[in-house]
Amino acid sequence: MVGGTVARLRARPARGPAEQPWATWFERALGLVYAIVVVNDVLISTDYIRGTVAATAPAGAVAVIVGAAVLLGSGAVIAAGDRPPWLAYLTVTVLLITQFVVLASVLDPSRMPAVWWAWQLMVPAFVLVVGVLPTARAVVVVVAAVAGYVFIRVLPASGAAAGWVTAVSEVTLALVFVAVGVVFVPAWRQTAVIADGSARARQSEFARTEAARAADRQDRAASRLLHDEVIHALRAVALPAGAIEASRVRAMATGAADLLRAAVAGPPAPRDLRQELQDLTDRSGLPVRLRLAGAGRLPDRVVEALSGATGEALRNSERHAGCDAVLVEATLDSDGAAIQIVDDGRGFDPTTVLDGPLGLRQSILARVREVGGSATVTSTTGGGTTVELAWRIPESGCIASRRLADLAGTRNRIVLGATMPILFFVVIQAVLHHHLLSDPRFALLAVGVVTVLTVAAAGWVTRHPMAGWHSVVLIAAAVLAAFVGGRGLVPGGNISVAYFAAGVGAPAMALIAMFRPPWESLVGAIGATAMAAVVLLDLAPDGSLIVPGLPAIAANVLGVVCLLGGRLTIDRMARSIRRDEELARHARAAGEQFRVAREVLTARLGRVRGWVLPFLSAVGDGRLDLDSAEVRREAGTLEAAVRDDIRLGSQIDDRARELIARARRAGRTVEIIADSGGPSALPPGLAARLLTAALAGPDQPLRTVLTVTGARSRTVSLMVTPAPLDPSLTAVAADLDATVLHGPDFLLIRVDPARVTPAATPGLSPDPGTSVPAGAGIGWVA
Incomplete structure (x- = not known):
């Protein structure tokens, strides 16, 4: 029956959650970043806007x-979680029409x-375009907008x-943001989508695998429950x-x-490890x-095991x-738990005790x-x-951000997208403005x-990890370049040179932000900015x-913060996906496991409940006298029966x-020697037929030992x-093609299960030739 259930579960298509938490989270984060950029650029442009209003007609x-209001409104819409293409x-x-009106x-x-009022405002507009529109459409819109802006800035009326x-x-500065956005936004968006898909696929696969293994695992769990609770209770009575x-x-x-009652009653409620340990x-x-330290939510199956x-x-x-x-x-956190149990008792030799069939080996x-x-x-x-x-959520052998970036095929794109456009911008600025320096050679x-x-x-x-000394060299070069590049500025020179002075180290800071601890890039960016x-x-x-140079001197810090936000987002995705995926796949697998485990536990514990539960209930209710020798003897008989069930099921x-x-x-004496779970590979009914033949005949043996090795x-x-003198036992041995050894005072039958045919073990149906007294049962009856 269990095998059929497992087969049905394997064939059933797994149901995955429709939601995409990381894709949704990414879009919200993108909207928040855009809104921050909009507000920042509008505030930076306040002086330019004020001067433009004073130099133009009311229109x-x-x-x-x-223009500024529409840009701020777009930031509010995107921050609210909506990103309609028409907004871009x-x-x-x-923005283009209002610039022509102003002109x-x-x-x-x-x-x-000297600085055109809409220059800084075009930057978030371009970011919006590349973040909302498909790449092909975004390129067309950006090219058209850049052409319009260049036309405006070459006219004398623009300042x-x-x-x-x-x-x-x-335009070069705006295109830097466009290039970075074209690289980063699709890469991170793809990473989020793939992360969601990977989580769903792993959950589904885990559920199918766990359902297939549930029968064996629950069978062992039933053995542990019988050993840890039922046998100990019966032994205490005996x-x-x-x-x-x-x-x-x-x-x-x-x-x-x-x-025993709860084991087959239904799925357990969510379990808390701290409370479980307190109850124990x-x-x-x-x-x-x-002593409890920390807190954390662990999968129910892990809580149960610990x-x-x-x-x-x-x-x-x-x-x-x-x-x-x-x-x-016990120490708990969101990634796992560690428990230590220490006693000051007499101790033991683990090499001998750990070889037992249950106890430490199985139950711990x-x-x-x-x-x-x-x-x-x-x-x-x-x-x-x-x-x-101890139990910990499995850790990946790779750095989290690289693992997810590689998963999406975006790592090289991130590296190039974070550095090359900014480097291109710095070179362009140097070519355009080096003549404004008194001595441009050092710059x-x-x-x-x-x-x-x-x-x-x-x-x-x-191809390789970035070493600490790489970070030191890049930071030193960036700070030195900012100093050398700015010291040659002539008084009254174009403030655009400030971008050359401050931004020359930005590409290096971008690399450090992506591949070194966050504080290193922040230190470098603050040093270059200072x-x-x-200067x-x-x-x-x-x-x-x-104030007019604020966009320039803050460029490094702002850029590093944005890159760190992206990098830490990927890291957080990786950590949270490992934790949430572990919890989610355990939760999803629990439903599949329960359908299989219910059948296993009902079959395994149900038969034990039938003949043990009345006795245990009578003991617990006080209906039995614990001083009675008959009660203690019955407890010993039931304990041995439970051990038999653990061994042979x-x-x-x-x-x-x-x-x-x-x-x-x-x-x-009746002894059964077998490892827990070992007899599962035996032909059905083999052990029962041998024991019945030995114990049901007219010659009652003083000692019967069944061994599975x-x-x-x-x-x-x-x-x-x-x-025995009766030939029925040797007849059964002949049917099973067994080897029979006769001694002076014993009979030994040795059976190779591989040679036993189904006809020789007709299941567990009673043999009509031998009767059991009506109403007889193994269990105690009140």
């Missing part, structure tokens, strides 16, 4: 206000500011600085009267009964000091360590490792025991040195050039269980003592 003043067309068109309304060109040199210089306080025995029986320490029979392993460690300390107290320390080590965690048990005889549990040499270093670094980081400000103060000690049918229980109640090639052996 020109109205046009200036309309409208904004650029209105026609100029009263006295000599009174116009004292009108001309081709000024037009090319100002101990001599007074060994454990009666109220504690009843509490253990009630807890085990509740767990409260229920422990030992004084437990609990809390279950911690509970088993506490129970082991209580039963075996002989200690006075236990310390439990395997339980945590199944969810991708780690578990270690350290102990020495007489030196106490330490159990360490041009500085530009050349920084250019060579930046190009070399850009080529290096496309040097540019010093302007040296040129005009009264500070009159600081569905290999034993109800008829075989009753025969085993009847033999044990009569004082005869071998990791890959399994062998099933049945030994009965003394050898």
